[in-house]
Amino acid sequence: MSKRTRIIAGEDVARSVADALQYISYYHPPDYIQYLTQAYAREQSPPAKNAIGQILLNSRMAAFGRRPICQDTGLVVVFAKVGMGVRINSAASFADLVNEGVRQAYLDPDNPLRPSIVSDPLAGRLNTRDNTPAVVHVSLVQGNQIEITIAAKGGGSENKARFTTLNPSASVADWVVDTVSNLGSGWCPPGLISVGVGGSAEKAMLLAKEAMNEPIDMTDLIARGPSNAEEALRIELYERINALGIGAQGLGGLTTVVDVKVATYPTHAASKPVALIPQCAANRHLTFTLDGKGPAQLQPPDLSQWPHIGPEDLQTSGVRRVNLDGLTKEETASWRCGETLLLSGKMLTGRDAAHKRMVELIEAGEPLPVDLRGRVIYYVGPVRAVREEVVGPAGPTTSSRMDDFTERLLAQTGLIAMVGKAERGPTAIASIVRHRTPYLVAVGGAAYLISKSIKAARLVAFEDLGMEAIYEFEVQDMPVIMAVDVEGNSVHTSGPIEWRKRMAADSIARNIGI
Numbered sequence: 001m002s003k004r005t006r007i008i009a010g011e012d013v014a015r016s017v018a019d020a021l022q023y024i025s026y027y028h029p030p031d032y033i034q035y036l037t038q039a040y041a042r043e044q045s046p047p048a049k050n051a052i053g054q055i056l057l058n059s060r061m062a063a064f065g066r067r068p069i070c071q072d073t074g075l076v077v078v079f080a081k082v083g084m085g086v087r088i089n090s091a092a093s094f095a096d097l098v099n100e101g102v103r104q105a106y107l108d109p110d111n112p113l114r115p116s117i118v119s120d121p122l123a124g125r126l127n128t129r130d131n132t133p134a135v136v137h138v139s140l141v142q143g144n145q146i147e148i149t150i151a152a153k154g155g156g157s158e159n160k161a162r163f164t165t166l167n168p169s170a171s172v173a174d175w176v177v178d179t180v181s182n183l184g185s186g187w188c189p190p191g192l193i194s195v196g197v198g199g200s201a202e203k204a205m206l207l208a209k210e211a212m213n214e215p216i217d218m219t220d221l222i223a224r225g226p227s228n229a230e231e232a233l234r235i236e237l238y239e240r241i242n243a244l245g246i247g248a249q250g251l252g253g254l255t256t257v258v259d260v261k262v263a264t265y266p267t268h269a270a271s272k273p274v275a276l277i278p279q280c281a282a283n284r285h286l287t288f289t290l291d292g293k294g295p296a297q298l299q300p301p302d303l304s305q306w307p308h309i310g311p312e313d314l315q316t317s318g319v320r321r322v323n324l325d326g327l328t329k330e331e332t333a334s335w336r337c338g339e340t341l342l343l344s345g346k347m348l349t350g351r352d353a354a355h356k357r358m359v360e361l362i363e364a365g366e367p368l369p370v371d372l373r374g375r376v377i378y379y380v381g382p383v384r385a386v387r388e389e390v391v392g393p394a395g396p397t398t399s400s401r402m403d404d405f406t407e408r409l410l411a412q413t414g415l416i417a418m419v420g421k422a423e424r425g426p427t428a429i430a431s432i433v434r435h436r437t438p439y440l441v442a443v444g445g446a447a448y449l450i451s452k453s454i455k456a457a458r459l460v461a462f463e464d465l466g467m468e469a470i471y472e473f474e475v476q477d478m479p480v481i482m483a484v485d486v487e488g489n490s491v492h493t494s495g496p497i498e499w500r501k502r503m504a505a506d507s508i509a510r511n512i513g514i
């Protein structure tokens with residue numbers, strides 16, 4: 001063995017992965033908080049400002065409470081650069097060591113994370129219950145240490161990953177802007193858009209995935225100016241994407257992205273592969289190094305950098321208080337698109353697997369395990385509760401995945417309202433109008449804050465579905481925004497249109513010196 005070979009213990013890899021996953025479950029990267037705080041100060045759209053405020057308050061609460069920022073604690077993705085002078089002392093494979101760390105982190109009794117991974121994507125879709133396996137990328141590099149970048153990627157933002165192969169002369173910027181304008185907001189903006197250009201199809205995806213973990217530095221880049229084509233593209237995309245007016249949670253506003261990353265690689269003369277991957281407001285990632293001296297030592301961030309936004313800063317004028325017990329169709333029909341509601345009373349929960357099962361029961365002519373007549377349903381899969389909690393972090397999931405089931409449920413059950421995240425598709429909006437059943441949104445990325453308005457939780461049905469089971473929540477003053485009213489007006493359409501126009505008018509005014 002060469003004198004320069006360094007031995008790294010397998011258990012140090014597993015321990016460090018576990019510690020890093022716990023760390024990123026409750027600590028946002030400080031650079032993201034700094035940029036989001038600036039966006040909050042700048043934001044002029046009231047619902048978008050409120051949403052950013054909730055994300056910032058949630059982040060502070062999660063950091064101090066050491067509980068997950070988001071109920072979707074992610075799919076673990078690892079990029080490991082292993083020095084060729086390293087020997088890992090273990091009988092297990094590198095991927096097995098990473099998976100052991102994932103298992104330890106997600107089953108941590110003090111801060112259990114939500115297992116979201118299902119074993120067979122085609123059939124069965126059984127939850128593996130410890131969030132394994134991770135997706136592991138290893139490259140061999142010079143040196144005698146291991147650098148690991150670890151991320152816990154939320155499903156909502158990952159679902160919006162896109163890929164194309166452009167003609168060599170086609171504009172990457174135009175494709176990216178067009179794609180983002182049609183992505184919807186299920187990826188939980190404000191976040192980042194990461195773009196990989198070149199290589200092959202899989203290489204472009206990897207470039208985009210890895211680049212999103214780089215430090216956020218858009219303000220510095222704009223101040224010093226671009227020094228190459230990648231940086232020029234980053235600035236162009238940052239400006240053009242924000243000018244779309246999508247805003248926080250797609251409600252319409254000034255900030256959709258806090259940064260745009262671009263990474264490139266040589267490619268075939270005939271090809272221009274382009275991958276786009278959004279990063280959500282949870283933005284969980286960390287890089288650490290192992291050099292044979294034990295597990296990585298992770299220092300908590302300086303939490304004085306987190307802004308002091310309190311619940312009092314989030315009250316918007318004209319908030320409507322709603323009693324969910326005894327809600328009538330007349331009352332829900334009076335809710336106006338864009339207004340903030342504070343919900344109190346009992347609601348049911350249900351997301352993908354519960355919807356599928358309910359619709360299967362309806363189609364088989366069998367009774368549902370719970371009467372939905374006059375009830376509100378919240379699309380959520382919470383984290384398990386610990387200590388005094390009644391439920392762990394419990395933010396909304398992307399509602400459009402429920403669209404295919406919506407007509408059946410509204411027509412057959414008498415549901416009175418739905419709560420979720422991001423826009424609904426045209427079929428679901430048609431059902432909303434047909435059955436006069438409005439749709440509300442909670443803020444994705446404010447899961448721990450939302451959980452504090454849940455005062456009781458009772459399992460009602462489908463226990464085997466784990467986090468996807470149906471619960472009855474008793475909530476008090478749970479903040480939601482009216483998203484689609486019974487006439488079919490949608491805040492996710494009107495908000496971005498309004499803010500795109502306002503920004504265009506402002507920029508024309510600036511250009512002509514008004």
Ligand SMILES: O=C(O)C[C@H](O)C(=O)O
Pocket residue numbers: 071072154155156157186380381395396397398444
């Ligand atoms: O799985 C979840 O709880 C949320 C998911 O990440 C989503 O954004 O749709």
